[in-house]
Amino acid sequence: MLEKQIADKIKKIRKSKGYTLDQLGRLTDLSKGLLSRIENCQVSPPIATLSKISHGLEVPIGIFFNVEETTGEEGYAVTLKNERRPINRRGITAELDYYSLSSLKSDNLIEPFVVKYPVTQKKPTKLYDHPGEEFLLVLKGKINFIYGKKIIRLETGDSIHFDPSTPHRGQNAGKTESECLVIVIDKEKE
Amino acid sequence: MLEKQIADKIKKIRKSKGYTLDQLGRLTDLSKGLLSRIENCQVSPPIATLSKISHGLEVPIGIFFNVEETTGEEGYAVTLKNERRPINRRGITAELDYYSLSSLKSDNLIEPFVVKYPVTQKKPTKLYDHPGEEFLLVLKGKINFIYGKKIIRLETGDSIHFDPSTPHRGQNAGKTESECLVIVIDKEKE
DNA sequence: TTAAAAAGTTGCATAAAGTGAAACAAATTT
DNA sequence: AAATTTGTTTCACTTTATGCAACTTTTTAA
Structure with missing residues (x-):
């Protein structure tokens, strides 16, 4: 569940930066195989590994844990x-x-x-x-x-x-x- | 470095809720020994474990990754x-x-x-x-x-x-x- | 259309490291 | 000071993350 969100986010960001698994592998010092497994949610990486990935991707690590909040309601509020x-x-x-x-x-x-x-x-x-x-x-x-x-x-x-x-x-x-x-x-x- | 921040935060929150390692252990289904090691930064737990802890502590897991920012400088900026x-x-x-x-x-x-x-x-x-x-x-x-x-x-x-x-x-x-x-x-x- | 190259996935073996049980040490309480 | 509780550490074990290489799939090129 949570791992899935993280996995998806990593993949999305990697794609958005145009990296291949291999390229990100070199940036993070991790094998592309491992990265694949992480993106496919087959392992629960230790935070040390996640940290490497966040560095390679140049994003704050917290990003992976920010759950998208649905504002619910209307999404806005006017005050006259x-x-x-x-x-x-x-x-x-x-x-x-x-x-x-x-x-x-x-x-x-x-x-x-x-x-x-x-x-x-x-x-x-x-x-x-x-x-x-x-x-x-x-x-x-x-x-x-x-x-x-x-x-x-x-x-x-x-x-x-x-x-x-x-x-x-x-x-x-x-x-x-x-x-x-x-x-x-x-x-x-x- | 990062692990240290996480470790400190866990301990701080646990204390603030008045839990002992043993109590938190039961809440999270983790041994108190392990929790001790995590708080002392001797292991880099997988996110699955971190997730258990965040649940036991009843806090969003993202909290562990929010870095405290030091505003540095003067602390204010006036714009006339x-x-x-x-x-x-x-x-x-x-x-x-x-x-x-x-x-x-x-x-x-x-x-x-x-x-x-x-x-x-x-x-x-x-x-x-x-x-x-x-x-x-x-x-x-x-x-x-x-x-x-x-x-x-x-x-x-x-x-x-x-x-x-x-x-x-x-x-x-x-x-x-x-x-x-x-x-x-x-x-x-x- | 096919061949070649690149990108991604998966077995396998290994080594690393997380983990629990219990013994130990430290701190608090009675 | 004894006893109880809280926290740390040793040890053995086992889980599992990880790299490497083989394999499959997709993309590119000819």
Whole structure:
């Protein structure tokens, strides 16, 4: 079952790169006979061997184990501006308004939000750190973005792409309400 | 090297679930001695064995192959509105203007763009499909978003989160230039 | 159409290495 | 300190991955 998926993937990638069994054999230091058996699912190669193959094919080894996920459902989810869904996000919520921009059920990577920063924001209290990856774009107003020990000034239209494991936080820097689009990715999910 | 990472991950997960080698042994139908050797990186188990372990641990097997990436560098990258870097993206480029919103070097998941849709856009020509995950937010103007056989109308502030393996394409639906923020994620990367 | 070359599969023999049982060592508990 | 549990290692065994070469199938060329 699993071996079958791996076998198919190897063959597909090999073909896509135009290699013959013999050529891949030389690249990986494995006999073409063995490669044939692997592609035909007659052996359960040790990871050391799989590793050789992934190197020869120049693909990350993880590729072999990524099960194709069927998104199920429709495959998309629209969120109209006026229908943004306010949500509670752990911790910070008390001070800021969060609105989710997605309603996809399945375990997607992208988590999009709109965050509103009110004018009357006190001094930065708690900073926020978490694994993954994050992207922020200022939609309205001005933001002072605290990242570790730095303060980065962002105006409307500016954006920042950063590693969120460093403590960080946005803060309104203008005299009107500010608004940001925030994309969070939780790498651990897969 | 690779085996070490896998070994460490197994041990970590086992510990996190509070299993002893013996318990996991019963769950996976493997001897505790063998499990010990695997965790200590003394053997290169065949994927069949790894599969048993992933089942016993109740985690997707792919988890063992997800390499932790060290972002290196500063950890963030700011892109000011006026300094967005125009880029060429395969295929479509001829008709649309793409601007990258990130300059992080390492292989990050998030790829942020701003796309400008000119007023004089002809009928939708080529659709665009690729693996991964995508999110789009209309920053300016109006967009008719073609997704498979559907046409979805999006106004400024609206957004859509979708599976990009279905052929898709945005198209200006107004009398002025339109602008979208697009986030693309290439799941294959890991 | 046939011959020749290349690509892929399969027997076979061997050597390597994964594996279990049990003895051993280390750590934790009573 | 004894006893129980958890983790490591020795040893023998056997499974099986692997290379080599013969064989079959497909493609190319003449």
